[in-house]
Amino acid sequence: MTEQNLTKNQDLVLNQLGKSKTPMSAYDLLDSLRDKGLKAPLQIYRALDKLTEMGLAHRLESLNAFVACAHPNCHENELIAFGICEKCNKVWEFSDDEVSNRLDLWAKERDFTPVKTSLEIRGICAKCA
Amino acid sequence: MTEQNLTKNQDLVLNQLGKSKTPMSAYDLLDSLRDKGLKAPLQIYRALDKLTEMGLAHRLESLNAFVACAHPNCHENELIAFGICEKCNKVWEFSDDEVSNRLDLWAKERDFTPVKTSLEIRGICAKCA
DNA sequence: TCCTAAATGTAATAACATAACATTGTTGCG
DNA sequence: CGCAACAATGTTATGTTATTACATTTAGGA
Ligand SMILES: [Zn+2]
Ligand SMILES: [Zn+2]
Ligand SMILES: [Zn+2]
Ligand SMILES: [Zn+2]
Numbered sequence: 361m362t363e364q365n366l367t368k369n370q371d372l373v374l375n376q377l378g379k380s381k382t383p384m385s386a387y388d389l390l391d392s393l394r395d396k397g398l399k400a401p402l403q404i405y406r407a408l409d410k411l412t413e414m415g416l417a418h419r420l421e422s423l424n425a426f427v428a429c430a431h432p433n434c435h436e437n438e439l440i441a442f443g444i445c446e447k448c449n450k451v452w453e454f455s456d457d458e459v460s461n462r463l464d465l466w467a468k469e470r471d472f473t474p475v476k477t478s479l480e481i482r483g484i485c486a487k488c489a
Numbered sequence: 490m491t492e493q494n495l496t497k498n499q500d501l502v503l504n505q506l507g508k509s510k511t512p513m514s515a516y517d518l519l520d521s522l523r524d525k526g527l528k529a530p531l532q533i534y535r536a537l538d539k540l541t542e543m544g545l546a547h548r549l550e551s552l553n554a555f556v557a558c559a560h561p562n563c564h565e566n567e568l569i570a571f572g573i574c575e576k577c578n579k580v581w582e583f584s585d586d587e588v589s590n591r592l593d594l595w596a597k598e599r600d601f602t603p604v605k606t607s608l609e610i611r612g613i614c615a616k617c618a
Numbered sequence: 619t620c621c622t623a624a625a626t627g628t629a630a631t632a633a634c635a636t637a638a639c640a641t642t643g644t645t646g647c648g
Numbered sequence: 649c650g651c652a653a654c655a656a657t658g659t660t661a662t663g664t665t666a667t668t669a670c671a672t673t674t675a676g677g678a
Contacts, residue, residue, distance in 0.1 A: 367625065367674095386665070400628060405666065410625095421550040422607055424634095424665060441592075443601055452599070459591045463570075463610060466583065471615035472572055478551055479608045481592060486600035496656065516633070529659060534635065539656095553634060553665095 372396050373407040374428060377417055382449035383425035420444065420451070421478045427451050439463065441479040447488035501525050502536040503557060506546055511578035512554035549573065549580070550607045556580050568592065568606050574614035581614075 366374065372393055377384060384392075386404045398404065408426055411417035415433075417426050420442060427442075430453040439460040443452040459479070467474050495503065501522055506513060513521075515533045527533065537555055540546035544562075546555050549571060556571075559582040568589040572581040588608070596603050 369626075401666070402628085402668095403626075406625075421609070441595075443595070443599070445601075446604060452601075454595065456591050456595065459588050462585050462588045462591075466570075466572070466585065467610065467612065470572070470581070471618060472574075472581075472610070472612055473618060474610050474612040475575060476612075477608075477610045479606075480550070481596065481601070481603050481606045483596065483601055483603040483605075489600060489602060498657075514634075530635070531637095531659085532657075535656075 367407075367410075369398065369403055369407040370410055372398065373404060374411055374416055377411075377426060377428040380428075383420050383423055383427045383444075383451055385423075385425045389426070418442070418453070419478075420480060422480045422482060427453070429453070439477050439479065441481070443481045443483065443485070445485035445488055446482055447484055450485060452485075496536075496539075498527065498532055498536040499539055501527065502533060503540055503545055506540075506555060506557040509557075512549050512552055512556045512573075512580055514552075514554045518555070547571070547582070549609060551609045551611060556582070558582070568608065570608040570610070572610045572612065572614075574617055575611055576613055576617035579614060 373389055376389055376392055386401060386408060389404045389408075390398060390401060393404070408417060408419070412419055412426075416429050418429060418440060419426050423444065430451075439455055441454050441456065441459065443454070445451075463474070463477065466472075502518055505518055505521055515530060515537060518537075519527060519530060519533050522533070537546060537548070541548055541555075545558050547558055547569060548555050552573065559580075568584055570583050570585065570588065572583070573579075592603070592606065595601075
């Protein structure tokens with residue numbers, strides 16, 4: 361295992377995500393890991409579930425795809441935002457306390473208990489403009 | 490047509506969405522509109538495409554589902570955010586200028602041109618807590 | 619060791635979305 | 649009106665994403 365407590369499949373998936381410059385779908389991952397012995401979607405989805413729980417990978421809801429976390433130790437509780445270029449598919453991961461605070465405020469005002477927030481800005485990056 | 494310039498299918502889909510208290514998937518919509526003559530997923534998806542373009546409906550990326558717009562004339566350009574209760578599935582549509590400004594700033598700093606932003610807070614509402 | 623919980627393997631199926639192509643309806647212009 | 653151009657529709661097939669169900673193996677602690 362190259363990462364802390366990861367199992368074989370989790371490690372394979374995370375490494376593959378780490379190598380990729382752009383998000384990968386579960387089936388992209390499956391295709392690229394067939395030669396490592398992975399054969400079924402569920403093997404990928406199970407690994408991704410754990411990795412996203414641990415905060416080592418993130419799911420991009422608007423793409424149905426996944427990226428490795430770009431931060432060393434990305435807390436799963438904090439708000440994470442993504443910029444996604446629709447031309448080159450590159451992803452920028454960032455967070456913004458002010459945005460986070462405003463959304464917390466919205467929630468508090470309504471007694472709404474946030475569980476998971478997704479914030480994805482799709483557009484065109486500087487390089488592709 | 491009960492709405493402005495909508496075609497028959499668009500009108501059927503929007504009305505169905507309007508009646509629903511919770512988001513509906515394309516196939517939910519298809520099932521509930523079969524007796525109105527709709528038979529194929531594409532008929533639903535095409536109507537949804539137009540409705541979301543017009544800002545009369547919104548897609549919830551994290552649910553693969555759709556809601557009627559809760560605002561009278563919801564500009565498609567402004568940032569729209571959603572709170573989604575994972576227990577009762579109710580959705581609150583809102584916007585926040587400060588959040589919007591912070592994201593604009595993030596984009597400007599990088600010459601990133603936003604096209605479409607999705608912001609979805611999943612959690613538990615006051616009633617379900 | 620033995621028990622238990624976590625992880626894995628495998629097949630089948632469900633849920634979501636689009637491609638391709640033929641047809642019909644609408645609008646505006648000569 | 650008659651025609652062209654475009655938008656919307658109908659229909660079939662297929663592609664893509666995700667989960668259910670169940671059997672088996674592995675890892676770690678009493
Ligand atoms: Zn991260
Ligand atoms: Zn780009
Ligand atoms: Zn709206
Ligand atoms: Zn609720």
